[in-house]
Amino acid sequence: MNQPIKQSGRHDDIMTYFSETEKAIQASHVLAADIDRAAELCISSLRNGGKIIFCGNGGSAADAQHLAAELMGRFLIDRNPLPALSLTVDTSALTAIGNDYGFEKVFSRQLRGLAQKNDVVFGLSTSGNSANVVEAFETARSLGLATIGLTGRGGGKMEPLSDVLIAVPHDKTNHIQEVHIAVGHLICAFIEAELCQTKP
Template identity: 40%
Template sequence: MSAEYLATVRPDRRQSLVAVPRALDTGQRSGTPGAIDAVVNHLQHVLPAVESLMASAGHLAEWGVDLAGRLMAGQRLLAAGNGGSAAEAQHLTAELVGRFDGDREPFSAISLHAESSSVTAIANDYGYENMFARQVQGHGRAGDILLLLSTSGSSPNLLRAVEAARKIGVTSWALTGPGPNPLADLCDDHVAVDARSANAQEGHLIALHAICRAFDAEVARCRRTEGGS
């Protein structure tokens, strides 16, 4: 836990953060000390992910504003990932088609892994590495955004998707784990979360919510401006 982070915490809470491992009532828990230490170690490694995102706060805000402008103009977001990153991609599209905090109009956002029949047909006929690229070719239009999530930044099916996006004028963004990595290098823009793989993935969810806050703020600002004109 960094001294810089502790400096931002209220003095009356610093001691409890530093002493987390011994603050647990281990005598009344079924977990062994080894399991407790593993949990505490994991939680403490969340902090580097958050610190990394704080350094990219302006970057995430820019993404939210850019995304809002494009979707309000009729473009769409395509999102993809593998495994847990697929779940996070779908989390983002749900926030945009549904809502995040307050009520607003829905926007076009598609999770490319969620079309199970398309995914299995494409993977069967063209190979797993092309399952996203072919959907980008089918759904993508110039000016759309393709957001790809990967802790490793090396998944072949995501790299192929970026190549397909570039050919048709779709802008590609990546949320990855520590850089440099192939996906970050290939995309038009990226935010790399400098943390262990699982913690980087947790950081990605925080980043997506931060983007949604900037997105909603920009939509609200534009709608107020339109209403006053």
């Protein structure tokens, strides 16, 4: 016989947390034009033979891999793979570059070896100040590549290096990251809709 679940006393904390996440998402409505511009940059890149290159640290590394997988695999519909990769996945490259050149070089050096004309570099950093993402953006600029920054409020050092900056108007890392994945999913949906002629 199933026993009733006992209340843990956490119900109010759960509701408070969800309420703060909802506020972060609602506040991000002001980013609609920036999200649209980011989607257009990605669509143009893919149409012209480019690829989307993601990078980030920690939870943002996981989100970078997540979004690259949505494009290479499938998101909402079955379709051909869309070229995308995350610079966070090759542990041998990351540790070799980090050991030999410093951790701030782990993305920029990979970009110099992998990036090609029409690629877009998509960097995720809640502070906007992650040294390796900032250096990746500087390298992208030197290579003539477009950059999309997904950050928290203000954009930090990534702000002047971003062709499109999507700066979530919030200050807590966890809630910023929750909006980041929603924004990333939305951009993936727009890419699919445009390139595969379906509705997101």
